[in-house]
Amino acid sequence: xxxxxxxxxxxxxxxxxxxxxxxxxxxxxxxxxxxxxxxxxxxxxxxxxxxxxxxxxxxxxxxxxxxxxxxxxxxxxxxxxxxxxxxxxxxxxxxxxxxxxxxxxxxxxxxxxxxxxxxxxxxxxxxxxxxxxxxxxxxxxxxxxxxxxxxxxxxxxxxxxxxxxxx
Amino acid sequence: xxxxxxxxxxxxxxxxxxxxxxxxxxxxxxxxxxxxxxxxxxxxxxxxxxxxxxxxxxxxxxxxxxxxxxxxxxxxxxxxxxxxxxxxxxxxxxxxxxxxxxxxxxxxxxxxxxxxxxxxxxxxxxxxxxxxxxxxxxxxxxxxxxxxxxxxxxxxxxxxxxxxxxxxxxxxxxxxxxxxxxxxxxxxxxxxxxxxxxxxxxxxxxxxxxxxxxxxxxxxxxxxxxxxxxxxxxxxxxxxxxxxxxxxxxxxxxxxxxxxxxxxxxxxxxxxxxxxxxxxxxxxxxxxxxxxxxxxxxxxxxxxxxxxxxxxxxxxxxxxxxxxxxxxxxxxxxxxxxxxxxxxxxxxxxxxxxxxxxxxxxxxxxxxxxxxxxxxxxxxxxxxxxxxxxxxxxxxxxxxxxxxxxxxxxxxxxxxxxxxxxxxxxxxxxxxxxxxxxxxxxxxxxxxxxxxxxxxxxxxxxxxxxxxxxxxxxxxxxxxxxxxxxxxxxxxxxxxxxxxxxxxxxxxxxxxxxxxxxxxxxxxxxxxxxxxxxxxxxxxxxxxxxxxxxxxxxxxxxxxxxxxxxxxxxxxxxxxxxxxxxxxxxxxxxxxxxxxxxxxxxxxxxxxxxxxxxxxxxxxxxxxxxxxxxxxxxxxxxxxxxxxxxxxxxxxxxxxxxxxxxxxxxxxxxxxxxxxxxxxxxxxxxxxxxxxxxxxxxxxxxxxxxxxxxxxxxxxxxxxxxxx
Numbered sequence: 001x002x003x004x005x006x007x008x009x010x011x012x013x014x015x016x017x018x019x020x021x022x023x024x025x026x027x028x029x030x031x032x033x034x035x036x037x038x039x040x041x042x043x044x045x046x047x048x049x050x051x052x053x054x055x056x057x058x059x060x061x062x063x064x065x066x067x068x069x070x071x072x073x074x075x076x077x078x079x080x081x082x083x084x085x086x087x088x089x090x091x092x093x094x095x096x097x098x099x100x101x102x103x104x105x106x107x108x109x110x111x112x113x114x115x116x117x118x119x120x121x122x123x124x125x126x127x128x129x130x131x132x133x134x135x136x137x138x139x140x141x142x143x144x145x146x147x148x149x150x151x152x153x154x155x156x157x158x159x160x161x162x163x164x165x166x167x
Numbered sequence: 168x169x170x171x172x173x174x175x176x177x178x179x180x181x182x183x184x185x186x187x188x189x190x191x192x193x194x195x196x197x198x199x200x201x202x203x204x205x206x207x208x209x210x211x212x213x214x215x216x217x218x219x220x221x222x223x224x225x226x227x228x229x230x231x232x233x234x235x236x237x238x239x240x241x242x243x244x245x246x247x248x249x250x251x252x253x254x255x256x257x258x259x260x261x262x263x264x265x266x267x268x269x270x271x272x273x274x275x276x277x278x279x280x281x282x283x284x285x286x287x288x289x290x291x292x293x294x295x296x297x298x299x300x301x302x303x304x305x306x307x308x309x310x311x312x313x314x315x316x317x318x319x320x321x322x323x324x325x326x327x328x329x330x331x332x333x334x335x336x337x338x339x340x341x342x343x344x345x346x347x348x349x350x351x352x353x354x355x356x357x358x359x360x361x362x363x364x365x366x367x368x369x370x371x372x373x374x375x376x377x378x379x380x381x382x383x384x385x386x387x388x389x390x391x392x393x394x395x396x397x398x399x400x401x402x403x404x405x406x407x408x409x410x411x412x413x414x415x416x417x418x419x420x421x422x423x424x425x426x427x428x429x430x431x432x433x434x435x436x437x438x439x440x441x442x443x444x445x446x447x448x449x450x451x452x453x454x455x456x457x458x459x460x461x462x463x464x465x466x467x468x469x470x471x472x473x474x475x476x477x478x479x480x481x482x483x484x485x486x487x488x489x490x491x492x493x494x495x496x497x498x499x500x501x502x503x504x505x506x507x508x509x510x511x512x513x514x515x516x517x518x519x520x521x522x523x524x525x526x527x528x529x530x531x532x533x534x535x536x537x538x539x540x541x542x543x544x545x546x547x548x549x550x551x552x553x554x555x556x557x558x559x560x561x562x563x564x565x566x567x568x569x570x571x572x573x574x575x576x577x578x579x580x581x582x583x584x585x586x587x588x589x590x591x592x593x594x595x596x597x598x599x600x601x602x603x604x605x606x607x608x609x610x611x612x613x614x615x616x617x618x619x620x621x622x623x624x625x626x627x628x629x630x631x632x633x634x635x636x637x638x639x640x641x642x643x644x645x646x647x648x649x650x651x652x653x654x655x656x657x658x659x660x661x662x663x664x665x666x667x668x669x670x671x672x673x674x675x676x677x678x679x680x681x682x683x684x685x686x687x688x689x690x691x692x693x694x695x696x697x698x699x700x701x702x703x704x705x706x707x708x709x710x711x712x713x714x715x716x717x718x719x720x721x722x723x724x725x726x727x728x729x730x731x732x733x734x735x736x737x738x739x740x741x742x743x744x745x746x747x748x749x750x751x752x753x754x755x756x757x758x759x760x761x762x763x764x765x766x767x768x769x770x771x772x773x774x775x776x777x778x779x780x781x782x783x784x785x786x787x788x789x790x791x792x793x794x795x796x797x798x799x800x801x802x803x804x805x806x807x808x809x810x811x812x813x814x815x816x817x818x819x820x821x822x823x824x825x826x827x828x829x830x831x832x833x834x835x836x837x838x839x840x841x842x843x844x845x846x847x848x849x850x851x852x853x854x855x856x857x858x859x860x861x862x863x864x865x866x867x868x869x870x871x872x873x874x875x876x877x878x879x880x881x882x883x884x885x886x887x888x889x890x891x
Contacts, residue, residue: 014193032190090687093187094686100182103182110179126176146356160175
């Protein structure tokens with residue numbers, strides 16, 4: 001594919017999926033600055049790999065796979081190792097409208113999940129992907145996805161069953 | 168997960184991430200990079216900072232470890248944790264990096280079988296470890312094979328293909344061995360972790376059978392003939408601790424029935440035979456009739472598997488292995504804290520200063536005043552509660568339910584330096600009841616000059632709906648009014664009338680908002696937009712980076728001429744009058760007051776606050792000086808102190824080097840702090856805002872009027888009637 005054609009294709013992909021990719025990166029990395037790095041890197045990698053994309057999965061699945069792998073690379077970096085222990089919403093973009101107390105609790109709890117459970121939850125419940133798509137993104141079997149989701153459910157159920165907190 | 172839970176989960180995350188939609192597109196950056204005009208995000212200087220920060224953290228961790236016997240291994244050292252098992256002396260750990268062993272005195276786990284060796288045998292880290300007598304075994308679900316680890320080799324022992332367990336829709340949760348029998352916890356794909364089944368595999372005969380036990384959440388072997396099973400029945404909200412006869416698979420005894428708790432891991436101490444579990448993150452001992460929290464440290468993370476090694480509890484999750492020592496009775500005092508988990512590690516400083524004390528936290532993110540009241544009435548001896556300061560919590564100060572804090576010059580000095588609004592919220596008649604840990608101050612942000620009155624806001628067509636205007640009007644009026652809310656005032660009537668008469672756009676979302684509300688004040692230095700987001704940084708000695716303009720605005724007052732009100736919220740620690748260790752709790756509170764993060768301290772006490780560099784940047788500067796001098800010395804030349812000072816100045820000139828940045832602090836102190844108020848009002852509690860609550864009914868009354876129903880007098884009468 002000629003560069004200009006690929007640029008047009010990339011622009012289309014970014015307009016369609018940029019915010020979705022950024023949101024997943026935000027929740028995965030818990031830091032807007034890192035998430036924007038990851039999103040930028042994701043689309044750059046997508047551009048370079050565009051010729052190899054054969055349409056075996058949907059574009060979104062393909063991009064999410066790149067995004068998750070990019071986030072994993074960032075997690076392995078020294079920067080993340082320093083920051084990963086404190087979970088807060090302070091480093092996420094300021095919400096357009098103030099979230100409810102239980103939404104904050106739920107999001108914090110998702111962010112506290114072990115990484116492999118968190119990535120499964122983000123793709124399945126936040127990105128609304130099918131089990132097969134999540135399995136494709138994570139490079140694991142659908143049964144492994146189910147297992148991770150169950151573990152995540154066990155961790156999240158207290159806060160999902162809880163009522164409204166103080167506000 | 169039910170559809171309702173899925174929706175709640177998705178909605179929760181969507182609300183918290185709604186700000187992403189307003190972020191500028193990354194499109195131009197990516198295209199520039201493709202065209203070679205921009206480099207990729209590199210954290211060169213930041214990496215340098217972080218190496219130092221990591222070193223500092225390691226030193227701190229080792230210091231804590233030295234006094235407390237903690238041990239922690241991170242994923243980066245050994246790979247993602249999958250499964251662990253212990254023979255009492257040695258911990259076996261299966262990770263994505265391979266099979267490791269660890270003994271209590273060892274500095275780090277030793278690799279026995281690398282990942283490549285496991286994969287060469289057709290194994291993946293999804294396997295589960297178990298001990299068969301003195302032998303280590305691995306049950307690998309994908310190949311349906313039980314392997315024995317013999318030194319550095321693997322031997323296939325048995326296969327369960329074709330048995331009752333050979334089902335694609337079953338996930339192996341855990342495996343234990345008692346005598347010649349394996350017990351296998353398996354979760355059907357369409358079920359939850361709480362609905363796991365139990366299988367019994369008799370190895371000599373190869374017979375596999377499903378036992379008539381459901382909802383198995385935990386499993387451990389007691390001896391060659393018995394195992395313990397924890398059953399959790401969510402529909403009945405009960406848990407059952409059961410001992411089963413492994414040879415027959417029958418239930419021998421129900422040891423305990425209890426309400427559902429957040430219980431993880433059941434273990435039998437290899438030396439003492441005592442039954443131990445993690446209950447709400449705290450290692451707890453089975454006393455024959457219930458669980459007693461043991462002295463020692465708590466876990467603040469979720470646990471996938473745990474085991475007892477030496478005199479310690481080893482727990483793994485995907486990210487790390489933590490080893491927490493058991494401590495002899497009375498050798499360590501435990502401070503118990505219940506409520507919101509801290510957003511940052513607030514306990515580090517206290518733990519280092521108090522090696523004989525362990526902080527255990529029971530997580531309850533939605534802890535309410537009613538729950539605190541009940542806990543105190545029930546004689547709960549939790550030392551401290553960590554809770555959001557609401558009207559209901561403040562009511563516990565006024566009615567004497569919570570204990571006033573004992574006299575402390577540290578706390579008095581801390582409270583004395585707080586903004587008056589915070590000071591007033593923390594006590595009654597000058598008596599202190601709470602110590603703040605975190606604060607949120609919420610302003611508006613706008614690049615334009617905002618109208619000074621509510622009617623001006625209406626005319627400005629800010630993209631708000633009538634509901635949003637009505638909510639703002641009601642909340643701001645109640646907050647500004649304090650205890651005496653006068654809905655009959657002519658000024659209030661006038662703004663109500665103005666809202667009714669306002670002509671708002673039919674589709675307000677299409678109009679450009681001129682103001683962002685609920686912006687949390689952050690005092691750390693910011694970079695301009697075009698220099699944000701991880702570009703590699705070169706600290707220039709000639710170019711000064713200007714930080715972006717501060718766009719904070721105090722919310723517009725509802726009543727013309729009234730002072731603006733900037734809402735804020737505190738998270739506080741309060742003392743239980745039944746606290747087991749009140750003196751220790753006080754020491755903890757003093758530590759919280761003395762070791763808050765600089766940004767938090769500056770928000771709470773702007774009058775005494777000063778600009779503070781990020782700790783990592785300070786460390787970077789120190790490191791840079793040392794390195795430069797050492798380098799120059801090695802080169803046999805004098806350090807150019809002027810050049811060095813200039814480099815340091817360049818780092819300090821970068822706005823994002825500052826945890827508390829001078830200009831923002833000054834702006835906060837001058838323009839925002841005078842108007843900060845805590846939203847402590849009976850009409851603004853969660854209960855009042857819930858469906859049918861007083862605030863909810865008031866909002867409905869206001870909306871009815873502004874949408875053209877009834878008269879102004881009727882609306883005001885309705886509002887007055889709803890006042891508490």
